[in-house]
Amino acid sequence: MYSIVDRQELTKRDMISLTIEAPVIARRIRPGQFVIIRINETGERVPLTVAYADAVNGTIKIIFQVVGKSTALLASLPVGEAIKDLAGPLGAVMEFENVGTVVGIGGGSGIAVLHHLLIGYKEAGNRVISIIGAREKALLILEDEMRELCDEVIPTTDDGSYGVHGVVTDALSGLVEHGERLDLAVAVGPLVMMRAVCDMTKLYDLPTIVSLNPIMIDGTGMCGGCRCTVGSETRFACVDGPHFDGHKVDFDELIRRNTTYSRDERMSLLSSVRRG
Numbered sequence: 001m002y003s004i005v006d007r008q009e010l011t012k013r014d015m016i017s018l019t020i021e022a023p024v025i026a027r028r029i030r031p032g033q034f035v036i037i038r039i040n041e042t043g044e045r046v047p048l049t050v051a052y053a054d055a056v057n058g059t060i061k062i063i064f065q066v067v068g069k070s071t072a073l074l075a076s077l078p079v080g081e082a083i084k085d086l087a088g089p090l091g092a093v094m095e096f097e098n099v100g101t102v103v104g105i106g107g108g109s110g111i112a113v114l115h116h117l118l119i120g121y122k123e124a125g126n127r128v129i130s131i132i133g134a135r136e137k138a139l140l141i142l143e144d145e146m147r148e149l150c151d152e153v154i155p156t157t158d159d160g161s162y163g164v165h166g167v168v169t170d171a172l173s174g175l176v177e178h179g180e181r182l183d184l185a186v187a188v189g190p191l192v193m194m195r196a197v198c199d200m201t202k203l204y205d206l207p208t209i210v211s212l213n214p215i216m217i218d219g220t221g222m223c224g225g226c227r228c229t230v231g232s233e234t235r236f237a238c239v240d241g242p243h244f245d246g247h248k249v250d251f252d253e254l255i256r257r258n259t260t261y262s263r264d265e266r267m268s269l270l271s272s273v274r275r276g
Helices: 023-028 069-076 110-123 143-149 169-176 191-204 249-256 264-275
Strands: 002-009 015-021 034-038 046-055 059-065 085-090 101-107 127-134 151-156 184-188 208-211 227-230 233-236 243-245
Touching: 002 034, 015 069, 015 184, 015 249, 023 046, 023 059, 023 069, 023 085, 023 151, 023 169, 034 059, 046 069, 046 085, 059 069, 069 243, 101 110, 110 127, 110 143, 110 184, 127 143, 127 169, 143 151, 151 169, 191 208, 191 233, 227 264
Parallel strands: 101 127, 101 184, 127 151, 184 208
Antiparallel strands: 002 015, 015 059, 034 046, 034 085, 046 059, 208 243, 227 233
């Protein structure tokens, strides 16, 4: 059992942060790797990328948005409650090199994943810029943490309530047009956002890494549920990724696969709310 030692509501729309006691995972996990949670004996396996690991205190932090029955149940757990199973660290270990200037682009709960990745790039000696976006200011997360970590932070909001009025690609094009030299882009967020970023960085000939979140079951490469096409080859996000060259990812295929069970997720969440 893995105890919850801290719980925070980051936005008014179901963006939750949980800090969980997991000393072995906290010591071993690297930026970009993930865990799979099973809340109770009848629960489904939920893959979540770790936002921060504290090896000294033996804890990991996960940040997620409520989108279905399992994440709603996870969000309902109070401090002191325990999660039954926590498997990890999972995923390939990334190599963080000093390439120069890294621009991280994050949207929604992907900002949490991006923050952990940028820790790795910062520790490798890179200059780090982050672009973080949300529909409105109230939905923007981890801005303070990003400002502590990064050399420059550019927030964007779709409605113009804060920062740059527009989407993350507007801020990215602004950097390039103002002569900022960029050596690597890292994008984490909704698939449509990452696809748009990659379409733009192809034009700039800017190498781009994306963090994929396909449907996943076992997390060890056995079920094949997380398969995706990268460079015309089938790859498994759980063992080959979840980070890939964004210019080689077939986003259209991945979006179709990820929306297969969207209606079932909504119905499951709705029925659980009604029973509650």
